[in-house]
Amino acid sequence: xxxxxxxxxxxxxxxxDRVTITCRASQTISRYLNWYQQKPGxxxxxxxxxxxxxxxxxPSRFSGSGSGTDFTLTISSLQPEDFATYYCQQSxxxxxxxxxxxxxxxx
Amino acid sequence: QVHLVESGGDLVRPGxxxxxxxxASGFSFSDHYMSxxxxxxxxxxxxxxxxxxxxxxxxxxxxVKGRFTISRDNAKNSLYLQMNSLRAEDTAVYxxxxxxxxxxxxxxxxxxxxxxxxxxx
Numbered sequence: 001x002x003x004x005x006x007x008x009x010x011x012x013x014x015x016x017d018r019v020t021i022t023c024r025a026s027q028t029i030s031r032y033l034n035w036y037q038q039k040p041g042x043x044x045x046x047x048x049x050x051x052x053x054x055x056x057x058x059p060s061r062f063s064g065s066g067s068g069t070d071f072t073l074t075i076s077s078l079q080p081e082d083f084a085t086y087y088c089q090q091s092x093x094x095x096x097x098x099x100x101x102x103x104x105x106x107x
Numbered sequence: 108q109v110h111l112v113e114s115g116g117d118l119v120r121p122g123x124x125x126x127x128x129x130x131a132s133g134f135s136f137s138d139h140y141m142s143x144x145x146x147x148x149x150x151x152x153x154x155x156x157x158x159x160x161x162x163x164x165x166x167x168x169x170x171v172k173g174r175f176t177i178s179r180d181n182a183k184n185s186l187y188l189q190m191n192s193l194r195a196e197d198t199a200v201y202x203x204x205x206x207x208x209x210x211x212x213x214x215x216x217x218x219x220x221x222x223x224x225x226x227x228x
Contacts, residue, residue, distance in 0.1 A: 044202070091213050
């Protein structure tokens with residue numbers, strides 16, 4: 001199985017900060033990488049698919065990059081509604097796997 | 108408007124069984140493959156299973172293979188998860204999600220609100 005490792009596991013940031021979250025795959029997955037946002041008590045919400053394609057309706061301050069084994073999710077200017085947990089997921093193999101999540105907290 | 112509504116979550120004893128349902132509306136259910144994902148209390152997301160649009164292929168995470176069975180009824184716009192031999196570690200919120208096929212695999216673009224399964228004696 002492909003293991004997905006996110007870093008950091010949590011971070012503290014302020015409104016307006018630029019935030020970067022990293023996701024590393026245990027083997028190459030091309031661009032088969034998706035990002036989700038989850039707020040407490042809510043279902044996850046798709047942000048980015050195919051490593052860098054923004055899902056319809058998602059603000060442009062979110063962006064994704066990477067291919068192969070290393071990927072990043074960037075929030076260019078953190079907004080109050082962005083405090084949440086973020087997950088990457090690979091869809092390269094039949095056994096899909098999520099990263100362990102990165103919690104973005106208010107500093 | 109896409110809606111996915113899970114039901115069937117309950118308190119069940121270890122070794123017991125439960126069947127979850129997910130009723131879909133607002134889109135052509137039979138055109139999409141569907142997935143189940145769960146989240147244990149205070150933990151991250153765990154992908155469990157997916158099923159092709161026709162039901163012809165299914166796949167499972169190792170943690171549930173042989174105990175859980177995913178199925179669908181396209182005539183009823185419904186997805187199911189039959190869970191047998193339940194364990195305490197199966198306690199979680201269970202989400203159904205719609206999958207979309209793209210150039211680089213599938214992604215889950217709509218999710219239900221989840222249904223809670225508690226396994227405890």
